[in-house]
Amino acid sequence: MKPRPPIIAILGHVDHGKTTLLDQIRKSTIAKREHGGITQKIGAYEITTDIKGYKTNKITFIDTPGHEAFSALRARGANVADLAILIIDAKDSVMPQTAESISHIKAANIPFIVALNKVDLPDANTDKVKNDLLKYEVAVEGKGGHVPTIEISAKTGAGINELLETILIITSDLNLTFEEKDSPRAYIIESKKDKRGIIASVILKMGSLHIGDEIFADDKKIKVKMMISDTGEHLTVALPSTPFELLGFNEMPQVGTTITNQQITKEMIEPTSITDNKIDLDSLLHPKMLEKKLSLIIKADSQGSLEAIVNSLDKNKNVEIILKAIGDVNKSDIFLAKTTNSIVIGFSVNIFPEVVELSKQEKVIIKTYNIIYELLEELNEVADLLKEKEEKEKHLKGEAKILAQFVIEKEAIFGVKIIKGKINLADQLEVYRQNKMIGKTKLVSLKIRAKPMEEVKKDQEAGMIFSPPLDIRTGDVVKSIL
Numbered sequence: 001m002k003p004r005p006p007i008i009a010i011l012g013h014v015d016h017g018k019t020t021l022l023d024q025i026r027k028s029t030i031a032k033r034e035h036g037g038i039t040q041k042i043g044a045y046e047i048t049t050d051i052k053g054y055k056t057n058k059i060t061f062i063d064t065p066g067h068e069a070f071s072a073l074r075a076r077g078a079n080v081a082d083l084a085i086l087i088i089d090a091k092d093s094v095m096p097q098t099a100e101s102i103s104h105i106k107a108a109n110i111p112f113i114v115a116l117n118k119v120d121l122p123d124a125n126t127d128k129v130k131n132d133l134l135k136y137e138v139a140v141e142g143k144g145g146h147v148p149t150i151e152i153s154a155k156t157g158a159g160i161n162e163l164l165e166t167i168l169i170i171t172s173d174l175n176l177t178f179e180e181k182d183s184p185r186a187y188i189i190e191s192k193k194d195k196r197g198i199i200a201s202v203i204l205k206m207g208s209l210h211i212g213d214e215i216f217a218d219d220k221k222i223k224v225k226m227m228i229s230d231t232g233e234h235l236t237v238a239l240p241s242t243p244f245e246l247l248g249f250n251e252m253p254q255v256g257t258t259i260t261n262q263q264i265t266k267e268m269i270e271p272t273s274i275t276d277n278k279i280d281l282d283s284l285l286h287p288k289m290l291e292k293k294l295s296l297i298i299k300a301d302s303q304g305s306l307e308a309i310v311n312s313l314d315k316n317k318n319v320e321i322i323l324k325a326i327g328d329v330n331k332s333d334i335f336l337a338k339t340t341n342s343i344v345i346g347f348s349v350n351i352f353p354e355v356v357e358l359s360k361q362e363k364v365i366i367k368t369y370n371i372i373y374e375l376l377e378e379l380n381e382v383a384d385l386l387k388e389k390e391e392k393e394k395h396l397k398g399e400a401k402i403l404a405q406f407v408i409e410k411e412a413i414f415g416v417k418i419i420k421g422k423i424n425l426a427d428q429l430e431v432y433r434q435n436k437m438i439g440k441t442k443l444v445s446l447k448i449r450a451k452p453m454e455e456v457k458k459d460q461e462a463g464m465i466f467s468p469p470l471d472i473r474t475g476d477v478v479k480s481i482l
Contacts, residue, residue, distance in 0.1 A: 006059055006082045006168070007062060008084070010061065010087055012087035015089070021085075021087060021117065059167055060243060071331075072331075074256075074339045078257075080187045090118050090151070100323060102138060113147070116149055150163045182207040197249070200217075200253055202238075203242075205241075215261050218258060221263070226245075294343070294383040295340055295341055297333050297343070305348065329346045334358045338362045345367050346366065398424075399421060399480070401475070402473065402474055403415045415463055418458050419477075421480075423455070425445075428441075430481060431477070433476050
């Protein structure tokens with residue numbers, strides 16, 4: 001196994017110094033021979049530090065255009081970044097996009113460092129920033145937590161070396177390695193078209209890529225025609241963590257697309273869309289959505305509205321708020337919802353057509369409201385129903401699917417297959433059709449090949465008679481609840 005350089009994403013509020021920090025790192029560690037701004041075009045770059053004593057002295061930075069791109073990578077399953085840097089202006093403290101960044105980092109489930117920027121200014125207040133972070137469940141070192149904080153000045157370069165070494169310290173514990181002979185797995189972090197054709201900016205995480213390799217970008221087959229590094233070098237082979245441009249696409253790939261040497265089959269799930277009708281509970285009962293709590297991303301038109309909504313929903317233990325912010329619903333919200341299996345709630349805000357289209361592509365539910373009590377009533381009802389459903393699943397004894405129906409001597413007999421647990425004679429049963437309970441009955445006869453049984457278990461097939469009789473059909477499900 002060979003050591004793999006760590007891949008780092010930097011997030012933070014606008015004007016808090018993300019671009020300046022990236023420029024300072026680039027200027028201080030990359031030779032002036034950079035080829036015509038190739039780094040900026042690729043959207044990522046690799047640096048070589050002078051720091052010794054670690055498995056690698058190289059670091060790759062993803063220069064994403066914002067939270068949307070970072071979220072897109074996460075939402076489509078692309079585990080690109082190994083670590084994130086949350087950059088915060090030490091005089092402005094936590095701002096709306098800082099809070100949004102925290103949500104994205106938590107959704108990514110990766111370690112992170114807090115970089116307190118502009119500490120050279122007289123009105124910088126690092127202690128206030130650390131205290132403010134506690135409101136967002138970020139406990140840094142010295143405040144009861146373990147998240148490292150590094151004081152820097154992206155403008156002067158102060159603290160940059162300490163930040164780089166902290167990155168190497170944390171990521172060295174992650175044991176980042178790769179085997180060149182492994183199947184390749186890479187992720188597209190940016191895509192564009194210029195005079196050379198369609199270009200994808202790529203970071204490889206596993207294996208290696210060679211000129212002439214036939215690969216798949218999701219379900220599309222392509223041949224690697226050319227690979228160009230962040231310094232303009234033409235590569236014959238690309239290794240993990242090295243950012244490069246890849247040529248060979250016939251169609252523009254999406255950010256976050258996975259590249260591998262095997263075709264990936266896309267999930268065929270009907271998209272959901274905006275509706276002003278009641279939330280359909282059935283649409284929330286997909287296994288990915290059925291969590292212990294109803295996860296929400298809330299966007300409101302004003303701080304007053306947001307506080308009123310959040311304060312009311314906080315009283316419901318079955319609700320988890322992933323992100324709360326002021327402003328219109330945007331693409332970043334959709335990707336975060338995709339990553340965290342959340343519903344997007346908009347209160348008196350705009351949702352533009354491109355965001356609606358993205359929600360359909362990513363199978364994310366958006367709900368809009370203009371009356372606060374309607375929002376609260378509906379969400380509390382759905383949260384409680386989901387919790388009730390989850391509690392019922394915890395106490396599920398057995399579940400069977402109706403495969404066939406027969407009538408013998410005017411008695412309705414149902415052929416079933418046990419798909420979960422076990423079911424016993426005389427059990428009280430609930431009957432479900434398309435996840436909706438249609439009635440309750442009792443199991444009064446249970447047989448396997450005409451032999452009376454007291455119990456049937458998973459994967460067994462049996463004949464059942466119920467009383468009272470219900471309008472039970474093939475495809476329905478019967479459940480025995482303890």
